[in-house]
Amino acid sequence: MSKENPKLSVIILTYNEEDYIEDAIKSVSFADQIIILDSYSTDATVEIANKLGAQIQFRKFDNFCNQRNHAVKNAAGDWILFLDADERVSKKLQDEILNTIKESKLDSYKIWFPHFFMNRFLFHYTDKVIRLVKNNDVVFENEVHEKMITKSKPGVLKNHMIHYTYKGLFHFISKKDKYSWFQAKMSFEKGKKASLFLLFFKPFYRFFHTYIIKRVYLDGVPGFAAASIDAYGVFSRYAKMILIEKNLK
Numbered sequence: 001m002s003k004e005n006p007k008l009s010v011i012i013l014t015y016n017e018e019d020y021i022e023d024a025i026k027s028v029s030f031a032d033q034i035i036i037l038d039s040y041s042t043d044a045t046v047e048i049a050n051k052l053g054a055q056i057q058f059r060k061f062d063n064f065c066n067q068r069n070h071a072v073k074n075a076a077g078d079w080i081l082f083l084d085a086d087e088r089v090s091k092k093l094q095d096e097i098l099n100t101i102k103e104s105k106l107d108s109y110k111i112w113f114p115h116f117f118m119n120r121f122l123f124h125y126t127d128k129v130i131r132l133v134k135n136n137d138v139v140f141e142n143e144v145h146e147k148m149i150t151k152s153k154p155g156v157l158k159n160h161m162i163h164y165t166y167k168g169l170f171h172f173i174s175k176k177d178k179y180s181w182f183q184a185k186m187s188f189e190k191g192k193k194a195s196l197f198l199l200f201f202k203p204f205y206r207f208f209h210t211y212i213i214k215r216v217y218l219d220g221v222p223g224f225a226a227a228s229i230d231a232y233g234v235f236s237r238y239a240k241m242i243l244i245e246k247n248l249k
Contacts, residue, residue, distance in 0.1 A: 006101045007032040009077030009135065013067050015039040017085035018048060020164070025052045027088040027162075028081065030098065037071040045085075063182070065146040072138045080138060082131045087113075088162035096159050097132060108133040108150045112160035117172065118222035125216045125226045130154050131161070142186070169225070176233035184240035194241035202238060207231035 010031040014021060015038065025034055025048075034054040038046055039061035050056055059070050068082065079101045083089070089097070093111070100109060109132040114121045130148045140146045165172075187194075210216050211227035219226070 006078035007076065008079050008081060008097070008101060009033040009035060009075035010081045010083055011035045011037065011068065011071045011075060012054075012083050012085055013037050013039070013064065013071070014041060014045050014049070014085050015061060016041045016043045017045045018043040020085040021045050022048050022052065023088060024083060024085050025049060025054055027090075027094075028083060030094055031077075031081065033076055035071055035074060037067055039067070063146075065140045065142055068140045068146060072135075075135055075138075077135055080133055080135050082133075084163075086164045088164075090159060090162055093157065093159040093161060096157050100132070100155075100157065104155070106155045107136065107152055108148070108154040110154050110156045112157070113163045113165075114160055115165040115226065116163055117165060117226055118169075120219075120222055122216065122219040122223055122226060124214055124218050125210070125223055126160075128156060132157070172226075172229055173232065176229055177236055180233055180236035180240055183237045184244055187237070187241055188244045192241070194238045194245060199235065199238040199242070203231040203235040206234045 008031045010028045010033065012021070012024060012034070014036055017024075018041075021036075025036075028034060034052075035057060036046070036049045036054045037057045037059055038049075040058060046056055055074070057071065057074065059067060061067060072080065081089075081097065108130050110128040111131045112126055112128050114123045114126040116122070117125070130150065133148065133150070139149045141149060207227050207230065210230050211224065216223040216227050
């Protein structure tokens with residue numbers, strides 16, 4: 001592995017992302033390798049990515065964990081940056097990434113992701129996720145909200161990722177509803193049980209934690225809406241768990 005000029009690979013998972021993929025690829029044009037793992041898109045996603053010089057691979061989608069683990073096998077860089085099609089690397093984040101991989105003594109880094117909703121970035125409704133990692137036995141687990149397994153504590157980059165999280169209110173709700181099926185299935189397979197108490201208490205707690213503890217109220221009306229939909233997502237998960245337990249799915 002080169003210490004002076006480490007190489008960077010970028011991995012992007014896609015399925016019908018023709019409206020987003022061009023800007024995503026252009027935002028990481030500084031990388032040495034850009035891998036698109038496509039789940040057989042039916043729009044112009046692959047054509048656009050191919051014209052921009054990305055390496056195209058295909059794999060039928062089963063879950064995000066397996067998709068990322070598959071793509072990692074073909075990453076040639078010393079470091080890997082995981083990007084989604086609706087995400088963009090700003091110039092400040094680009095400079096920080098390049099400086100980090102040259103000088104870092106750590107193996108992985110988290111990046112801040114403020115959510116974009118109702119035409120604004122919500123800087124309190126935010127996540128920090130490991131996305132930059134040394135290419136050394138990288139492994140993901142969990143079917144949804146996949147988690148990268150790291151050998152040591154990750155660092156945190158200062159600059160945030162530009163993330164166009166939700167295309168609108170209905171997209172936000174449908175995304176929560178889709179994920180809730182994955183989460184309900186995973187919980188059931190792990191032997192967890194749902195109850196009417198959890199069905200009503202957990203959504204209330206999620207709203208309180210998101211809106212008050214994380215101070216999402218500082219993001220105004222979009223923050224209130226986001227916290228409410230978060231609570232709906234939790235309610236939906238426990239409702240689906242009950243359906244699965246009673247074999248009513």
